[in-house]
Amino acid sequence: MSFLQSQNGIRHAAALNGVPLIATRAAAAQAVPTSDELAARAQAVAAVAAKHAPAVDRAARFPEEAIRAAKEQRLLGILVPAELGGEGASISDAVDVCYVLGRACGSTGLIYAMHQMMVACLIRHGPDSAWHHRLLRRIHTEQLLLASSTTEGQGGGDLRKSACAVEQEGSAIALTKNATVVSYGAQADAIVTTARRAADAPSSDQVLVAFCRDDYRLEHIVGWDTLGMRGTCSAGFNFEGGGKIDQVLPEPYQTIHAQTGMPVAHLTWSAVWAGIAASAVDRARAFIRGAAQKGNAQLPPGAAHLTRATASLRTLRAVITSALKRYETAAGNAPELESLEFQTSMNLLKVTASELAIATVSSALQASGLAGYRNDGEFSVTRHLRDAMSSSVMINNDRILANVATASLLVEIPAWLTK
Numbered sequence: 001m002s003f004l005q006s007q008n009g010i011r012h013a014a015a016l017n018g019v020p021l022i023a024t025r026a027a028a029a030q031a032v033p034t035s036d037e038l039a040a041r042a043q044a045v046a047a048v049a050a051k052h053a054p055a056v057d058r059a060a061r062f063p064e065e066a067i068r069a070a071k072e073q074r075l076l077g078i079l080v081p082a083e084l085g086g087e088g089a090s091i092s093d094a095v096d097v098c099y100v101l102g103r104a105c106g107s108t109g110l111i112y113a114m115h116q117m118m119v120a121c122l123i124r125h126g127p128d129s130a131w132h133h134r135l136l137r138r139i140h141t142e143q144l145l146l147a148s149s150t151t152e153g154q155g156g157g158d159l160r161k162s163a164c165a166v167e168q169e170g171s172a173i174a175l176t177k178n179a180t181v182v183s184y185g186a187q188a189d190a191i192v193t194t195a196r197r198a199a200d201a202p203s204s205d206q207v208l209v210a211f212c213r214d215d216y217r218l219e220h221i222v223g224w225d226t227l228g229m230r231g232t233c234s235a236g237f238n239f240e241g242g243g244k245i246d247q248v249l250p251e252p253y254q255t256i257h258a259q260t261g262m263p264v265a266h267l268t269w270s271a272v273w274a275g276i277a278a279s280a281v282d283r284a285r286a287f288i289r290g291a292a293q294k295g296n297a298q299l300p301p302g303a304a305h306l307t308r309a310t311a312s313l314r315t316l317r318a319v320i321t322s323a324l325k326r327y328e329t330a331a332g333n334a335p336e337l338e339s340l341e342f343q344t345s346m347n348l349l350k351v352t353a354s355e356l357a358i359a360t361v362s363s364a365l366q367a368s369g370l371a372g373y374r375n376d377g378e379f380s381v382t383r384h385l386r387d388a389m390s391s392s393v394m395i396n397n398d399r400i401l402a403n404v405a406t407a408s409l410l411v412e413i414p415a416w417l418t419k
């Protein structure tokens with residue numbers, strides 16, 4: 001399913017495989033939040049997130065106040081279609097919320113982004129699944145928080161291979177996974193995880209399975225004391241889950257990853273990193289303004305770095321909005337989504353956004369000098385820099401660049417700039 005912006009501005013869900021989730025215009029009109037209303041709700045959460053961000057970062061603790069506020073503002077179920085009781089908001093809406101939250105607290109933004117990426121997968125790839133429909137309803141009514149588990153053992157960021165396998169006996173399933181990185185695994189209400197389809201399946205024959213909290217047990221194996229994104233609490237666990245075969249999404253993970261998981265992850269994560277970069281630029285601007293006032297309107301030497309930061313932030317925002325437009329236009333067209341060209345551009349979005357976010361924050365730091373370099377004070381951008389640095393290792397940029405190397409040889413450079 002995709003969410004499209006109709007000409008009269010009412011977003012509604014498009015049909016996929018004759019899904020009984022098709023939002024009627026009337027239903028969507030009732031449910032879809034207006035941009036102003038959504039912005040106000042996101043800003044209310046951002047205010048809470050910003051207030052607690054330094055403490056969250058210092059203690060590497062879960063941003064419980066911000067996530068509670070997000071639940072109170074009913075932001076966790078915005079993507080859930082109106083037919084399932086949700087708001088039927090678009091991916092653009094979710095991306096905007098990621099940006100606003102990332103601007104306040106990188107960890108809160110990233111938690112929200114990872115949650116929405118999994119919600120998007122459930123919506124699009126469980127169209128006939130009563131079990132997943134029930135879960136989606138609960139995500140809206142109970143404001144459940146979903147975590148994602150792809151990283152396994154020492155396998156790093158290779159999402160397209162699993163070692164663990166779904167074991168099936170009749171309608172019952174069991175899964176044991178060495179889940180070495182699961183952001184907010186201990187705090188989530190459900191974990192959506194990759195696994196091999198069956199014990200005799202090759203590592204690339206994967207499925208996506210949702211387990212609610214009562215379905216699994218987590219044994220803590222490694223902590224999360226990192227440079228940045230400390231509030232995501234991305235600890236490692238031995239995961240032991242059990243449930244019903246209905247909890248396995250019907251489509252292969254290969255399809256889910258190509259059509260939804262990867263593009264929505266890269267769009268929402270990039271929005272969070274852009275939010276972090278925007279916040280660093282805000283601080284650098286305030287510093288340069290203050291310095292100019294003290295210097296009788298004479299701009300300090302660091303002003304050129306602020307210009308550079310502003311320029312890279314503009315490019316970053318443009319890169320994300322253009323990719324977002326492309327995704328929402330292609331969302332109803334599976335072959336287009338799976339085309340080499342589209343996959344390459346969405347993969348490269350992550351690398352480009354990561355590099356631009358880091359460059360923007362670094363320029364903001366140069367603009368404000370020691371005031372930005374300090375861990376304390378209103379102009380500090382140290383948390384921003386540390387959080388932004390996570391973008392290049394979260395599914396390593398090198399891995400992505402290596403994966404798209406062949407595609408770069410095959411995909412032709414367009415003859416025209418605008419067509």
Ligand SMILES: Cc1cc2nc3c(=O)[nH]c(=O)nc-3n(C[C@H](O)[C@H](O)[C@H](O)COP(=O)(O)OP(=O)(O)OC[C@H]3O[C@@H](n4cnc5c(N)ncnc54)[C@H](O)[C@@H]3O)c2cc1C
Pocket residue numbers: 114147148149150151152155156157158181182183184229232234390393394395396398399402403
């Ligand atoms: C903030 C944050 C939150 C996260 N949250 C989650 C989560 O909720 N759930 C989850 O499952 N995982 C999560 N992860 C983990 C993430 O998905 C990746 O698994 C992880 O970032 C991989 O890190 P790695 O350096 O160990 O592995 P790798 O990606 O294997 O990289 C290791 C090194 O090998 C190099 N390398 C690896 N492969 C190649 C290649 N093909 N070509 C060239 N170089 C290569 C890289 O340059 C890198 O230096 C999170 C990570 C971060 C940073």
